[in-house]
Amino acid sequence: MSTTVVSGMRPTGRLHLGHYHGVLKNWLRLQEEHDAFFFVADLHALTTHYEHPEGIRSSTWEVLIEWLAVGLDPNKATLFIQSWVPQHAELALLLGMLTPLSWLERVPTFKDQQEQLRDRDLATYGFLGYPALMSADILLYDAEWVPVGADQVAHLEICRELARRFNSLYGRSAADEAAITAGLQALGKKRKQEFQRLQERYQQSGDESAIATAREMLQEAGSLNEATKTLLLAALEGKGRSILVEPQALLTEAAKMPGLDGRKMSKSYGNAIGLREEPESVRKKLLTMPTDPKRVGRRDPGNPEDCPVWPLHQVYSFPETLAWVQAGCTSAEIGCVDCKQALVEKVLAEQAPIRARAEEWAAQPERLREIAAQGASKARARAEETLLRVRTVMGLDVG
Numbered sequence: 001m002s003t004t005v006v007s008g009m010r011p012t013g014r015l016h017l018g019h020y021h022g023v024l025k026n027w028l029r030l031q032e033e034h035d036a037f038f039f040v041a042d043l044h045a046l047t048t049h050y051e052h053p054e055g056i057r058s059s060t061w062e063v064l065i066e067w068l069a070v071g072l073d074p075n076k077a078t079l080f081i082q083s084w085v086p087q088h089a090e091l092a093l094l095l096g097m098l099t100p101l102s103w104l105e106r107v108p109t110f111k112d113q114q115e116q117l118r119d120r121d122l123a124t125y126g127f128l129g130y131p132a133l134m135s136a137d138i139l140l141y142d143a144e145w146v147p148v149g150a151d152q153v154a155h156l157e158i159c160r161e162l163a164r165r166f167n168s169l170y171g172r173s174a175a176d177e178a179a180i181t182a183g184l185q186a187l188g189k190k191r192k193q194e195f196q197r198l199q200e201r202y203q204q205s206g207d208e209s210a211i212a213t214a215r216e217m218l219q220e221a222g223s224l225n226e227a228t229k230t231l232l233l234a235a236l237e238g239k240g241r242s243i244l245v246e247p248q249a250l251l252t253e254a255a256k257m258p259g260l261d262g263r264k265m266s267k268s269y270g271n272a273i274g275l276r277e278e279p280e281s282v283r284k285k286l287l288t289m290p291t292d293p294k295r296v297g298r299r300d301p302g303n304p305e306d307c308p309v310w311p312l313h314q315v316y317s318f319p320e321t322l323a324w325v326q327a328g329c330t331s332a333e334i335g336c337v338d339c340k341q342a343l344v345e346k347v348l349a350e351q352a353p354i355r356a357r358a359e360e361w362a363a364q365p366e367r368l369r370e371i372a373a374q375g376a377s378k379a380r381a382r383a384e385e386t387l388l389r390v391r392t393v394m395g396l397d398v399g
């Protein structure tokens with residue numbers, strides 16, 4: 001079976017080119033190679049926008065439209081809306097029982113965001129619990145990989161720590177795991193194989209006699225202590241294994257898509273170009289971008305390294321164009337308008353089909369709902385399997 005990847009995006013406005021180059025292109029690749037779950041994190045949007053829910057519903061659909069427009073495919077990846085899968089909320093609640101407050105309080109974004117978003121009251125339980133909810137998102141699907149930007153690494157670290165804490169509370173510890181491996185080794189090759197055959201027999205057909213046979217075999221193998229024998233028998237029955245899978249961050253290298261001012265493209269910096277922004281507006285934004293300050297006049301040579309247009313060219317242009325910019329800029333043979341015009345063409349050419357497909361999707365709200373419902377139903381089935389394990393080991397009576 002292919003490996004599972006999970007990622008989410010908060011619906012807090014329309015997407016921009018940074019989302020496309022930094023995140024979505026990566027997701028497009030992942031949906032081909034993995035069992036991918038991508039969701040619109042509307043509950044996460046509420047942690048910061050609970051006082052202004054108006055935009056969340058419309059942004060949720062905008063995001064889904066834009067995902068489909070860039071080529072995310074509901075036949076390849078499971079696309080869904082977080083709140084449509086209530087298991088996210090339930091696992092977050094249960095994880096909350098074992099999440100130390102100190103872990104949450106020390107996340108850098110917790111204090112930073114509280115300070116940056118001073119107009120909102122973020123001294124809330126929900127906002128503090130952001131990483132626990134995000135952990136639930138990931139752990140529900142036994143995800144091995146989580147594609148995220150560098151800003152999310154601290155959250156992912158909490159997720160990993162929570163999985164470990166959960167497993168050590170309710171599953172088997174790493175030390176026990178090692179003792180089992182060592183115990184199997186000590187049995188010798190023949191007995192080890194016999195043990196594994198019995199394990200398979202019991203786990204596949206529930207044949208109780210396999211346990212009895214294994215117990216006898218372990219008694220005869222004098223070299224093992226009682227604790228190891230007990231662990232081996234539990235392993236044979238499939239008891240006490242790790243319950244939650246510890247995921248790994250899959251860092252997006254292109255996460256730093258440059259914006260109009262050379263800083264990372266971000267809505268909050270006001271330096272972004274919308275994924276389906278009108279061509280006239282795109283043209284205007286690019287043509288009025290700042291350039292190398294040394295190019296005061298058309299005849300003054302410049303240096304692309306000192307110009308925010310250059311990193312955008314590096315994202316968009318072929319090597320020949322890059323060479324043309326490099327030579328033309330430093331010799332003042334080309335003007336900044338020529339240089340930017342070449343970029344405008346590239347950006348518009350990239351956006352045109354995306355804009356067209358987005359319009360097609362936007363005209364089919366029923367179809368969108370259907371896609372979201374199908375995605376949620378697939379996600380629910382998978383999430384429910386994990387929750388059954390979790391409820392059981394946490395002492396809840398699952399009937």
Ligand code: TRP
Pocket residue numbers: 006007008009010041044133134137138146147148152155
């Ligand atoms: N916190 C992420 C962000 O702001 C969004 C997110 C929510 C997420 N749940 C997730 C990302 C689970 C990866 C996995 O970008």
Ligand code: SF4
Pocket residue numbers: 291292295302303304307308309310325328329334335336337339340
């Ligand atoms: Fe920037 Fe291009 Fe002008 Fe050089 S020619 S300063 S790279 S816009």
